[in-house]
Amino acid sequence: MFGLTADKIIIIAVIAVFLLGPERVPMYAAKLAQLVKNVRNMAKDAKSRMRDEMGDDFDDIDWQKLDPRQYDPRRIIREALLDEDEPETSVIEPATNEPKPESRQQLLESGKEVMAPPFDAEST
Numbered sequence: 001m002f003g004l005t006a007d008k009i010i011i012i013a014v015i016a017v018f019l020l021g022p023e024r025v026p027m028y029a030a031k032l033a034q035l036v037k038n039v040r041n042m043a044k045d046a047k048s049r050m051r052d053e054m055g056d057d058f059d060d061i062d063w064q065k066l067d068p069r070q071y072d073p074r075r076i077i078r079e080a081l082l083d084e085d086e087p088e089t090s091v092i093e094p095a096t097n098e099p100k101p102e103s104r105q106q107l108l109e110s111g112k113e114v115m116a117p118p119f120d121a122e123s124t
Helices: 006-020 025-054 073-081 101-110
Strands: none
Touching: 006 025
């Protein structure tokens, strides 16, 4: 929490005892305890209010995913580009009205009329 280790907290407490004096230390310790209790109660009230407003959906949310510290645009782009869960796309040949060469040849041999596909010069 804020980079404070147990050693640093003990040093801060010793300095506070010397600066405040032994008469005022219990009073300030009680005020600190009251402040910590108030902050915990506010956090608990905010969480319960959020749960009331969101209903059953509150428990279904993965809060770790919404942590802005996990946002790394390079990782997101890398995962999107290298995502292997998607099915492989294949090259699709364009559809034409013209029959395939084998079937067109068969149609010509059978005597049926084979027309060229329609072409619109203004569309290209």
